[in-house]
Amino acid sequence: MASQGTPKGLRASQGTPKDSFHCVAIIFFLLGLGTLLPWNFFITAIPYFESRLIVGNCSVVEENENGTVLGLEPTTRCTDDFNFSNWLTLLSQLPLLLFTLLNSLLYQCIPDKVRVLGSLLGILFLFLLTAALVRVEMPPQSFFSVTMASVWFINSFCAVLQGSLFGQLGSFPQSFSTLFLSGQGMAGTFAAIAMLLSMASGVDAQTSALSYFITPCFGTFISIICYLVLPYKSFARHYLEKKHQEGPSFELETQAGLLPAGEHCI
Numbered sequence: 001m002a003s004q005g006t007p008k009g010l011r012a013s014q015g016t017p018k019d020s021f022h023c024v025a026i027i028f029f030l031l032g033l034g035t036l037l038p039w040n041f042f043i044t045a046i047p048y049f050e051s052r053l054i055v056g057n058c059s060v061v062e063e064n065e066n067g068t069v070l071g072l073e074p075t076t077r078c079t080d081d082f083n084f085s086n087w088l089t090l091l092s093q094l095p096l097l098l099f100t101l102l103n104s105l106l107y108q109c110i111p112d113k114v115r116v117l118g119s120l121l122g123i124l125f126l127f128l129l130t131a132a133l134v135r136v137e138m139p140p141q142s143f144f145s146v147t148m149a150s151v152w153f154i155n156s157f158c159a160v161l162q163g164s165l166f167g168q169l170g171s172f173p174q175s176f177s178t179l180f181l182s183g184q185g186m187a188g189t190f191a192a193i194a195m196l197l198s199m200a201s202g203v204d205a206q207t208s209a210l211s212y213f214i215t216p217c218f219g220t221f222i223s224i225i226c227y228l229v230l231p232y233k234s235f236a237r238h239y240l241e242k243k244h245q246e247g248p249s250f251e252l253e254t255q256a257g258l259l260p261a262g263e264h265c266i
């Protein structure tokens with residue numbers, strides 16, 4: 001009888017803790033939502049940015065294309081001299097590439113907690129700045145420069161944030177990666193719904209834009225709280241400590257034997 005009770009006790013002490021009320025699963029879903037929610041809010045608001053850039057580049061037109069003077073009242077023609085969409089694409093994709101590579105090289109030098117929390121705080125600051133600029137009158141050139149700088153840094157932080165969280169997800173069961181990706185997929189839908197609600201609210205354009213940009217700030221703040229709570233959950237702590245104790249050998253287990261023994265990943 002004693003010999004049968006010992007293995008049972010060992011199994012109980014060595015068993016994986018239970019994810020009570022699926023708290024860790026919900027946290028990873030919210031973290032996935034928080035990684036892409038700010039950027040989806042940013043690109044959904046492209047008409048707002050273009051309107052502020054185009055308003056300062058309007059001219060009164062009194063002639064048609066052939067140079068004939070029209071007998072009607074002068075019309076206003078506005079042009080986008082900044083090529084906003086082209087610059088937005090370039091300055092969003094380039095930092096994603098650069099900082100994803102940088103994160104993969106320096107992940108051993110900087111702790112995961114510093115990279116994740118630092119990125120979330122950086123994104124929160126940039127969106128608070130974007131929301132504040134809604135009420136600030138600026139020349140189009142200055143507004144364009146500030147916006148492009150925000151695009152660069154937001155995507156830089158997003159690249160580091162996603163790479164760091166995916167690195168931690170590697171120590172959890174595969175279902176948690178699925179939940180994380182589901183949260184990322186929900187971010188675009190959430191941003192589109194928020195845009196429709198802000199447009200249908202009936203308030204003036206400035207108030208609508210301000211409330212729209214404040215929303216991802218709350219989402220990022222919730223992501224910070226979730227990440228801070230994560231190590232206090234016994235289920236999450238079990239996997240995080242296991243990865244920390246076993247080090248590179250634990251990470252190599254996820255490669256399914258593709259790497260030879262003794263070979264280390266950078």
